[in-house]
Amino acid sequence: MTSTASKLEQSLGDLQISESDSQAKSTTVQWxxxxxxxxxxxxVLLRPPQPPCGNRRLFGFPIVKRELWNIGTxxxxxxxxxxxxxxxxxxxxxxxLTFLKVYLGLHLCTLxxxxxxxxxxxxxxxxxxxxxxxxxxxxxxxxxESICPTPSQVQSLELKLKRSPxxxxxxxxxxx
Numbered sequence: 001m002t003s004t005a006s007k008l009e010q011s012l013g014d015l016q017i018s019e020s021d022s023q024a025k026s027t028t029v030q031w032x033x034x035x036x037x038x039x040x041x042x043x044v045l046l047r048p049p050q051p052p053c054g055n056r057r058l059f060g061f062p063i064v065k066r067e068l069w070n071i072g073t074x075x076x077x078x079x080x081x082x083x084x085x086x087x088x089x090x091x092x093x094x095x096x097l098t099f100l101k102v103y104l105g106l107h108l109c110t111l112x113x114x115x116x117x118x119x120x121x122x123x124x125x126x127x128x129x130x131x132x133x134x135x136x137x138x139x140x141x142x143x144x145e146s147i148c149p150t151p152s153q154v155q156s157l158e159l160k161l162k163r164s165p166x167x168x169x170x171x172x173x174x175x176x
Contacts, residue, residue, distance in 0.1 A: 007031045029059070036145055044162060056170045057141035058114050059149075061161050062133045064126040065093075068111075071160050075103035078140045094150040103153025104156060107147035114139045114168025122163070132171050140170075 030046040101109035113132040
C-alpha cells in the first residue's frame with residue numbers, strides 16, 4: 001500500500017463516528033471507499049440495512065430550529081460577505097437551509113422528522129416531539145453516492161452543533 005493510501009486509511013479510521021447512546025447498532029455511521037470513483041480519497045457513507053417498516057433511512061443531525069438559524073446566519077456571512085442580514089427573522093428562518101447548503105457545498109440539506117431508536121438522553125429535548133426528532137438531513141439511503149456528503153462537510157457541522165450525526169428511520173409527512 002502506498003504512503004498516500006496508508007494515510008487515507010488512517011484518516012478514514014479517525015473519521016469513523018462511533019455508536020451513540022441514542023441509536024442502535026444498525027444506525028452507526030461508517031465511511032467506506034466509493035465503488036464508483038477511482039479517486040482513493042473519495043469516501044461515502046455505508047448505507048444501513050433497510051428498516052422493517054420499509055421507510056427510508058435519513059442521515060443527519062438532531063437539530064433545534066434556533067441552531068439552524070444560528071448556523072444559517074454564519075453561513076450567510078460567508079456566502080454574502082460584507083452584506084447586512086435583513087432585520088427580518090422570517091428571512092433567516094426561510095433561507096438558513098439554502099445558505100448552509102451553499103456554504104458547505106452540500107447537494108442535499110433539508111429538515112425532516114426521524115424516529116428515535118433507543119435512549120434519547122443525548123438528543124436535545126427541544127428536538128423531540130412525541131418520540132420523533134427534528135433532523136438536519138444531509139443524505140437519504142435512496143440517493144446516489146455522487147451526492148453523499150463528504151467527511152469534511154459532516155465534520156464541519158459536527159463541530160458547530162457539538163453532536164454526532166447518525167442514521168434515522170424517516171417519519172413520513174402525512175397531510176390532512
